[in-house]
Amino acid sequence: xxxxxxxxxxxxxxxxxxxxxxxxxxxxxxxxxxxxxxxxxxxxxxxxxxxxxxxxxxxxxxxxxxxxxxxxxxxxxxxxxxxxxxxxxxxxxxxxxxx
Amino acid sequence: xxxxxxxxxxxxxxxxxxxxxxxxxxxxxxxxxxxxxxxxxxxxxxxxxxxxxxxxxxxxxxxxxxxxxxxxxxxxxxxxxxxxxxxxxxxxxxxxxxxxxxxxxxxxxxxxxxxxxxxxxxxxxxxxxxxxxxxxxxxxxxxxxxxxxxxxxxxxxx
Numbered sequence: 329x330x331x332x333x334x335x336x337x338x339x340x341x342x343x344x345x346x347x348x349x350x351x352x353x354x355x356x357x358x359x360x361x362x363x364x365x366x367x368x369x370x371x372x373x374x375x376x377x378x379x380x381x382x383x384x385x386x387x388x389x390x391x392x393x394x395x396x397x398x399x400x401x402x403x404x405x406x407x408x409x410x411x412x413x414x415x416x417x418x419x420x421x422x423x424x425x426x427x
Numbered sequence: 428x429x430x431x432x433x434x435x436x437x438x439x440x441x442x443x444x445x446x447x448x449x450x451x452x453x454x455x456x457x458x459x460x461x462x463x464x465x466x467x468x469x470x471x472x473x474x475x476x477x478x479x480x481x482x483x484x485x486x487x488x489x490x491x492x493x494x495x496x497x498x499x500x501x502x503x504x505x506x507x508x509x510x511x512x513x514x515x516x517x518x519x520x521x522x523x524x525x526x527x528x529x530x531x532x533x534x535x536x537x538x539x540x541x542x543x544x545x546x547x548x549x550x551x552x553x554x555x556x557x558x559x560x561x562x563x564x565x566x567x568x569x570x571x572x573x574x575x576x577x578x579x580x581x582x583x584x585x
C-alpha cells in the first residue's frame with residue numbers, strides 16, 4: 329500500500345492539479361524522490377540546484393514535522409500521510425534606504 | 428490576473444502594518460479562486476515568528492541573525508498555517524496568498540522575498556514609512572522563480 333503525499337495549493341498546478349499523490353516509499357527521501365520523478369516540474373520548487381530540500385519546505389508526517397523525527401530518513405509505513413507545508417517567509421532588502 | 432479585495436480588507440492590512448511598525452507584519456488572505464482571479468473573503472493577521480528568534484532560527488535559519496530580525500524579516504509559523512487553512516477549508520475557503528509589510532522600504536519584492544516565495548500565491552506587500560502605511564502592491568512568482576509579475580488589485584465596491 330502506498331504513502332499519500334498531500335500537495336499544497338501553489339504546487340498542484342505541477343502535479344496534475346491533484347490534491348494528493350500516492351507513492352511507494354520506505355522513507356521520506358524516497359517518497360519525495362518518487363513524487364518528483366512522477367511530476368518533474370515540482371523539483372525546482374522543492375529542491376535547490378544542488379539537490380537539497382529547500383529550507384522553506386516543511387514536511388509533516390501526520391502532525392509531526394520531520395525535523396523532529398529523522399528528517400528525510402524518517403521511515404514510512406503503508407498508508408502514512410505526508411504533507412508538504414510551504415514555509416511563508418520574506419522581508420526587505422538589507423541595504424538601508426534612508427528616508 | 429487580479430486580486431479582489433474590499434476597501435475594508437485593505438484598511439485592515441494597513442492598520443496591521445502600522446500597528447507592528449517598526450517590525451514586519453504578516454498575515455494570510457483567504458477566499459476563492461476563479462481561474463486567474465482571486466477574491467479575498469477574509470484577512471487573517473498572524474504572528475511574525477521572527478519575534479521568537481530561537482524557534483524561528485530552527486525552522487528557517489537566517490544567515491545573519493544580528494542584522495536580520497523581525498525588523499526586516501517575517502516568518503509564519505507552519506502550525507498557524509495548518510490551523511488557519513483547516514478552519515478555512517471548513518468554511519469552503521482556500522489560502523490565496525499572504526501579506527507582509529516593508530518598514531521604511533518600498534512595496535517591492537526583494538531577492539529574499541523571491542527566494543522564499545511560492546508560485547500561484549498572491550503576495551501583498553505594504554510599505555510602512557515612519558509608522559504610516561503607504562503604497563500597497565501585489566505580486567505573483569513566475570513559474571521559473573526568476574521574478575515576480577505584478578498582479579492587479581481590484582477594490583470591490585460593497
